[in-house]
Amino acid sequence: MKTGETGILTTTIDKALEWGRSNSLWPLTFGLACCAIEMMAVQGSHFDISRFGSEIFRNSPRQSDLMIVSGTVTKKMAPRLKRLYDEMPYPKYVIAMGVCVIQGGPYVKGYSVVLGVDRVVPVDVFVPGCPPTPDALTYGIMTLQKKIRGETDR
Amino acid sequence: MVEILEEKKGKDGRPIFVIKKSDLLEFMRQKKQEGFDHLSLITGVDRKDYMEVNYHLYSFSKNQYIVVKVTTDNLTVPSLISLWKSADWEEREQYDMLGIRFDGHPDLKRMFLPESWVGHPLRKDYDLNNVQYINMDEYGEDYATFDPGDGW
Numbered sequence: 168m169k170t171g172e173t174g175i176l177t178t179t180i181d182k183a184l185e186w187g188r189s190n191s192l193w194p195l196t197f198g199l200a201c202c203a204i205e206m207m208a209v210q211g212s213h214f215d216i217s218r219f220g221s222e223i224f225r226n227s228p229r230q231s232d233l234m235i236v237s238g239t240v241t242k243k244m245a246p247r248l249k250r251l252y253d254e255m256p257y258p259k260y261v262i263a264m265g266v267c268v269i270q271g272g273p274y275v276k277g278y279s280v281v282l283g284v285d286r287v288v289p290v291d292v293f294v295p296g297c298p299p300t301p302d303a304l305t306y307g308i309m310t311l312q313k314k315i316r317g318e319t320d321r
Numbered sequence: 322m323v324e325i326l327e328e329k330k331g332k333d334g335r336p337i338f339v340i341k342k343s344d345l346l347e348f349m350r351q352k353k354q355e356g357f358d359h360l361s362l363i364t365g366v367d368r369k370d371y372m373e374v375n376y377h378l379y380s381f382s383k384n385q386y387i388v389v390k391v392t393t394d395n396l397t398v399p400s401l402i403s404l405w406k407s408a409d410w411e412e413r414e415q416y417d418m419l420g421i422r423f424d425g426h427p428d429l430k431r432m433f434l435p436e437s438w439v440g441h442p443l444r445k446d447y448d449l450n451n452v453q454y455i456n457m458d459e460y461g462e463d464y465a466t467f468d469p470g471d472g473w
Contacts, residue, residue, distance in 0.1 A: 242454060242473055243433070243463060245473035246463070278442045278447070278453070279442070
Protein backbone atom coordinates (compact mmCIF):
# COMPACT_ATOMS: atom_id res chain seq x y z
CA MET A 168 0.00 0.00 0.00
CA LYS A 169 1.38 3.31 -1.02
CA THR A 170 0.76 6.22 1.25
CA GLY A 171 1.72 9.60 -0.09
CA GLU A 172 5.31 9.92 -1.23
CA THR A 173 7.02 7.80 1.37
CA GLY A 174 6.20 4.49 -0.32
CA ILE A 175 5.57 2.13 2.57
CA LEU A 176 4.43 -1.43 1.86
CA THR A 177 2.50 -3.07 4.64
CA THR A 178 1.88 -6.80 4.73
CA THR A 179 1.83 -9.71 7.14
CA ILE A 180 4.50 -12.32 7.65
CA ASP A 181 2.11 -15.00 6.42
CA LYS A 182 1.36 -13.09 3.22
CA ALA A 183 5.02 -12.52 2.56
CA LEU A 184 5.84 -16.17 3.18
CA GLU A 185 3.03 -17.34 0.91
CA TRP A 186 4.12 -14.96 -1.79
CA GLY A 187 7.71 -16.15 -1.63
CA ARG A 188 6.71 -19.78 -1.39
CA SER A 189 4.35 -19.64 -4.34
CA ASN A 190 6.88 -17.89 -6.54
CA SER A 191 9.74 -20.27 -5.90
CA LEU A 192 8.20 -23.68 -6.53
CA TRP A 193 11.09 -25.92 -7.43
CA PRO A 194 9.82 -29.14 -9.00
CA LEU A 195 11.42 -32.51 -8.59
CA THR A 196 12.81 -34.11 -11.75
CA PHE A 197 10.37 -36.98 -11.73
CA GLY A 198 9.13 -38.30 -15.07
CA LEU A 199 7.41 -41.64 -15.15
CA ALA A 200 6.01 -41.95 -18.67
CA CYS A 201 5.04 -39.98 -21.77
CA CYS A 202 3.62 -37.06 -19.77
CA ALA A 203 7.21 -36.33 -18.78
CA ILE A 204 7.87 -35.20 -22.37
CA GLU A 205 5.27 -32.48 -21.97
CA MET A 206 6.73 -31.62 -18.58
CA MET A 207 10.12 -31.17 -20.24
CA ALA A 208 8.48 -28.91 -22.82
CA VAL A 209 7.14 -26.80 -19.95
CA GLN A 210 10.65 -26.43 -18.66
CA GLY A 211 12.04 -25.54 -22.07
CA SER A 212 12.44 -22.08 -23.48
CA HIS A 213 9.15 -21.93 -25.38
CA PHE A 214 6.81 -22.36 -22.40
CA ASP A 215 9.38 -21.69 -19.70
CA ILE A 216 8.05 -22.09 -16.18
CA SER A 217 10.97 -19.98 -14.97
CA ARG A 218 8.60 -17.09 -15.61
CA PHE A 219 6.52 -18.34 -12.68
CA GLY A 220 9.46 -18.89 -10.39
CA SER A 221 9.80 -22.63 -10.92
CA GLU A 222 13.35 -21.94 -11.85
CA ILE A 223 14.98 -25.33 -12.22
CA PHE A 224 14.06 -28.96 -11.81
CA ARG A 225 15.98 -30.21 -8.80
CA ASN A 226 17.51 -33.64 -8.97
CA SER A 227 17.14 -34.33 -5.29
CA PRO A 228 13.83 -34.55 -3.43
CA ARG A 229 15.49 -32.80 -0.48
CA GLN A 230 15.89 -29.60 -2.51
CA SER A 231 12.48 -29.51 -4.14
CA ASP A 232 9.03 -28.63 -2.90
CA LEU A 233 6.80 -29.60 -5.83
CA MET A 234 6.37 -33.11 -7.18
CA ILE A 235 4.83 -33.25 -10.66
CA VAL A 236 3.76 -36.88 -10.97
CA SER A 237 3.93 -37.10 -14.76
CA GLY A 238 3.02 -40.50 -16.07
CA THR A 239 1.53 -43.85 -15.17
CA VAL A 240 2.20 -44.88 -11.58
CA THR A 241 2.62 -48.64 -11.53
CA LYS A 242 2.10 -50.66 -8.39
CA LYS A 243 5.80 -51.35 -8.25
CA MET A 244 6.60 -47.63 -8.51
CA ALA A 245 4.15 -46.57 -5.81
CA PRO A 246 6.36 -47.44 -2.78
CA ARG A 247 9.27 -45.58 -4.42
CA LEU A 248 7.03 -42.58 -5.12
CA LYS A 249 5.93 -42.56 -1.50
CA ARG A 250 9.54 -42.69 -0.35
CA LEU A 251 10.51 -39.78 -2.62
CA TYR A 252 7.55 -37.79 -1.35
CA ASP A 253 8.54 -38.51 2.25
CA GLU A 254 12.05 -37.25 1.56
CA MET A 255 10.83 -33.85 0.39
CA PRO A 256 10.94 -31.07 3.00
CA TYR A 257 7.81 -29.26 4.15
CA PRO A 258 5.95 -27.41 2.73
CA LYS A 259 5.50 -29.74 -0.22
CA TYR A 260 2.96 -29.94 -3.00
CA VAL A 261 1.92 -32.53 -5.56
CA ILE A 262 0.51 -32.02 -9.06
CA ALA A 263 -1.11 -35.08 -10.64
CA MET A 264 -0.52 -34.76 -14.37
CA GLY A 265 -2.54 -36.82 -16.85
CA VAL A 266 -5.41 -39.26 -16.58
CA CYS A 267 -3.17 -42.21 -15.70
CA VAL A 268 -2.13 -40.44 -12.53
CA ILE A 269 -5.63 -39.19 -11.77
CA GLN A 270 -7.55 -42.49 -12.01
CA GLY A 271 -5.63 -45.05 -14.05
CA GLY A 272 -6.51 -43.78 -17.51
CA PRO A 273 -6.37 -46.36 -20.30
CA TYR A 274 -4.86 -48.88 -17.87
CA VAL A 275 -7.82 -48.77 -15.51
CA LYS A 276 -8.61 -52.45 -16.14
CA GLY A 277 -5.02 -53.59 -16.03
CA TYR A 278 -3.36 -55.52 -13.25
CA SER A 279 -0.33 -53.32 -12.70
CA VAL A 280 -1.41 -49.68 -12.41
CA VAL A 281 -2.34 -47.70 -9.31
CA LEU A 282 -5.83 -46.25 -9.83
CA GLY A 283 -5.00 -42.71 -8.87
CA VAL A 284 -1.90 -41.33 -7.22
CA ASP A 285 -4.08 -39.79 -4.51
CA ARG A 286 -4.14 -43.29 -3.01
CA VAL A 287 -0.40 -42.88 -2.40
CA VAL A 288 0.26 -39.19 -1.71
CA PRO A 289 -2.06 -36.20 -1.17
CA VAL A 290 -2.61 -34.28 -4.39
CA ASP A 291 -3.07 -30.52 -4.62
CA VAL A 292 -3.86 -29.95 -8.30
CA PHE A 293 -5.17 -32.40 -10.88
CA VAL A 294 -4.25 -31.62 -14.50
CA PRO A 295 -6.32 -33.82 -16.84
CA GLY A 296 -5.35 -34.74 -20.38
CA CYS A 297 -3.59 -37.53 -22.22
CA PRO A 298 -1.07 -36.02 -22.14
CA PRO A 299 -1.93 -32.50 -20.90
CA THR A 300 -0.53 -29.78 -23.11
CA PRO A 301 2.27 -27.63 -21.69
CA ASP A 302 -0.28 -24.84 -21.43
CA ALA A 303 -2.46 -27.04 -19.22
CA LEU A 304 0.43 -27.88 -16.93
CA THR A 305 1.43 -24.22 -16.74
CA TYR A 306 -2.15 -23.43 -15.78
CA GLY A 307 -1.94 -26.17 -13.16
CA ILE A 308 1.17 -24.62 -11.66
CA MET A 309 -0.51 -21.19 -11.64
CA THR A 310 -3.53 -22.75 -9.94
CA LEU A 311 -1.22 -24.24 -7.32
CA GLN A 312 0.35 -20.82 -6.78
CA LYS A 313 -3.11 -19.35 -6.23
CA LYS A 314 -3.87 -22.17 -3.81
CA ILE A 315 -0.71 -21.44 -1.84
CA ARG A 316 -1.62 -17.76 -1.66
CA GLY A 317 -5.13 -18.69 -0.57
CA GLU A 318 -6.82 -17.17 -3.57
CA THR A 319 -8.70 -20.17 -4.88
CA ASP A 320 -12.44 -20.49 -4.69
CA ARG A 321 -12.41 -24.05 -3.35
CA MET B 322 17.75 -83.77 -38.76
CA VAL B 323 15.51 -80.82 -37.99
CA GLU B 324 11.98 -81.11 -39.25
CA ILE B 325 10.32 -77.84 -40.22
CA LEU B 326 6.60 -78.24 -39.68
CA GLU B 327 5.58 -75.09 -41.52
CA GLU B 328 7.32 -72.28 -43.36
CA LYS B 329 5.53 -69.06 -44.23
CA LYS B 330 6.00 -65.32 -44.43
CA GLY B 331 4.66 -62.83 -41.95
CA LYS B 332 2.91 -59.58 -42.83
CA ASP B 333 6.21 -57.76 -42.52
CA GLY B 334 7.93 -60.21 -44.87
CA ARG B 335 9.91 -62.02 -42.22
CA PRO B 336 10.21 -65.77 -42.84
CA ILE B 337 8.49 -67.79 -40.12
CA PHE B 338 9.62 -71.30 -39.25
CA VAL B 339 7.37 -73.48 -37.12
CA ILE B 340 9.39 -76.29 -35.59
CA LYS B 341 9.05 -78.93 -32.94
CA LYS B 342 10.10 -78.15 -29.40
CA SER B 343 12.62 -81.00 -29.33
CA ASP B 344 14.39 -79.58 -32.39
CA LEU B 345 14.67 -76.03 -31.04
CA LEU B 346 18.26 -76.07 -29.78
CA GLU B 347 19.59 -77.87 -32.86
CA PHE B 348 17.72 -75.53 -35.24
CA MET B 349 18.89 -72.44 -33.42
CA ARG B 350 22.47 -73.68 -33.45
CA GLN B 351 22.24 -74.12 -37.22
CA LYS B 352 20.77 -70.65 -37.68
CA LYS B 353 23.48 -69.13 -35.53
CA GLN B 354 26.11 -70.76 -37.70
CA GLU B 355 24.31 -69.40 -40.78
CA GLY B 356 24.92 -65.89 -39.47
CA PHE B 357 21.86 -65.07 -37.35
CA ASP B 358 24.00 -63.90 -34.49
CA HIS B 359 21.55 -61.66 -32.63
CA LEU B 360 18.60 -62.86 -30.57
CA SER B 361 16.35 -59.86 -30.94
CA LEU B 362 13.23 -60.88 -29.06
CA ILE B 363 11.47 -63.69 -27.25
CA THR B 364 7.72 -63.45 -26.78
CA GLY B 365 5.09 -65.88 -25.65
CA VAL B 366 1.48 -66.23 -26.74
CA ASP B 367 -1.29 -67.88 -24.76
CA ARG B 368 -3.41 -69.90 -27.24
CA LYS B 369 -5.56 -71.25 -24.37
CA ASP B 370 -4.91 -74.94 -25.22
CA TYR B 371 -1.18 -74.52 -25.56
CA MET B 372 1.55 -71.89 -25.28
CA GLU B 373 3.49 -70.55 -28.22
CA VAL B 374 6.99 -69.07 -27.97
CA ASN B 375 8.34 -66.85 -30.75
CA TYR B 376 12.00 -66.07 -31.29
CA HIS B 377 13.08 -63.22 -33.54
CA LEU B 378 16.62 -63.63 -34.84
CA TYR B 379 18.60 -60.98 -36.67
CA SER B 380 21.64 -61.26 -38.86
CA PHE B 381 23.87 -58.21 -38.91
CA SER B 382 25.78 -59.39 -42.00
CA LYS B 383 22.65 -60.16 -44.04
CA ASN B 384 20.45 -57.43 -42.51
CA GLN B 385 17.63 -59.92 -42.24
CA TYR B 386 15.18 -61.13 -39.62
CA ILE B 387 13.67 -64.58 -39.18
CA VAL B 388 11.01 -65.76 -36.76
CA VAL B 389 11.06 -69.19 -35.13
CA LYS B 390 7.93 -70.52 -33.47
CA VAL B 391 7.56 -73.44 -31.12
CA THR B 392 4.50 -74.63 -29.24
CA THR B 393 4.37 -76.35 -25.89
CA ASP B 394 1.66 -78.27 -24.11
CA ASN B 395 3.31 -78.72 -20.73
CA LEU B 396 4.71 -75.15 -20.29
CA THR B 397 8.35 -76.14 -20.74
CA VAL B 398 10.68 -75.04 -23.52
CA PRO B 399 14.45 -75.58 -23.79
CA SER B 400 16.48 -72.56 -22.78
CA LEU B 401 18.63 -70.81 -25.37
CA ILE B 402 21.03 -69.37 -22.83
CA SER B 403 23.85 -71.61 -24.09
CA LEU B 404 23.66 -69.85 -27.46
CA TRP B 405 22.77 -66.26 -26.60
CA LYS B 406 23.35 -64.66 -23.20
CA SER B 407 20.54 -62.20 -23.92
CA ALA B 408 18.08 -65.07 -23.62
CA ASP B 409 18.51 -64.81 -19.84
CA TRP B 410 16.27 -61.84 -19.12
CA GLU B 411 13.95 -62.47 -22.08
CA GLU B 412 13.15 -65.94 -20.79
CA ARG B 413 12.73 -64.65 -17.28
CA GLU B 414 10.21 -62.13 -18.61
CA GLN B 415 8.20 -64.86 -20.33
CA TYR B 416 8.31 -66.91 -17.16
CA ASP B 417 7.04 -63.89 -15.23
CA MET B 418 4.20 -63.00 -17.56
CA LEU B 419 3.07 -66.40 -18.86
CA GLY B 420 4.59 -69.00 -16.56
CA ILE B 421 6.56 -70.77 -19.29
CA ARG B 422 9.46 -72.64 -17.71
CA PHE B 423 12.71 -72.75 -19.65
CA ASP B 424 14.69 -75.96 -19.10
CA GLY B 425 18.34 -75.27 -18.44
CA HIS B 426 17.91 -71.66 -17.34
CA PRO B 427 20.30 -71.03 -14.43
CA ASP B 428 18.27 -68.41 -12.56
CA LEU B 429 14.61 -68.69 -13.51
CA LYS B 430 12.81 -66.20 -11.29
CA ARG B 431 10.36 -63.40 -11.91
CA MET B 432 11.61 -60.44 -13.91
CA PHE B 433 9.24 -57.58 -13.01
CA LEU B 434 6.78 -58.74 -10.39
CA PRO B 435 7.68 -59.69 -6.82
CA GLU B 436 8.21 -63.35 -6.09
CA SER B 437 5.11 -63.46 -3.90
CA TRP B 438 2.80 -62.41 -6.75
CA VAL B 439 0.16 -65.05 -7.39
CA GLY B 440 -0.43 -66.09 -11.01
CA HIS B 441 0.93 -64.96 -14.33
CA PRO B 442 -0.86 -61.81 -15.54
CA LEU B 443 -0.69 -62.22 -19.33
CA ARG B 444 -2.43 -65.58 -19.27
CA LYS B 445 -5.96 -65.73 -20.60
CA ASP B 446 -7.24 -67.35 -17.42
CA TYR B 447 -5.70 -64.74 -15.09
CA ASP B 448 -8.34 -63.38 -12.74
CA LEU B 449 -8.28 -59.58 -12.91
CA ASN B 450 -10.98 -59.24 -10.26
CA ASN B 451 -8.66 -60.68 -7.64
CA VAL B 452 -6.61 -57.50 -7.29
CA GLN B 453 -3.10 -57.73 -5.87
CA TYR B 454 -1.08 -54.88 -4.39
CA ILE B 455 2.65 -54.29 -4.04
CA ASN B 456 4.47 -52.83 -1.07
CA MET B 457 8.10 -52.53 -0.06
CA ASP B 458 9.43 -53.89 3.22
CA GLU B 459 12.06 -52.23 5.38
CA TYR B 460 14.89 -53.91 3.47
CA GLY B 461 13.71 -52.50 0.12
CA GLU B 462 12.32 -55.81 -1.11
CA ASP B 463 8.95 -55.82 -2.87
CA TYR B 464 6.19 -58.12 -1.84
CA ALA B 465 2.71 -58.68 -3.23
CA THR B 466 -0.38 -58.79 -1.10
CA PHE B 467 -4.15 -59.12 -1.47
CA ASP B 468 -4.72 -56.63 1.35
CA PRO B 469 -5.67 -53.20 -0.07
CA GLY B 470 -4.61 -51.53 3.14
CA ASP B 471 -1.06 -52.84 2.93
CA GLY B 472 0.15 -51.75 -0.48
CA TRP B 473 -0.89 -49.92 -3.58
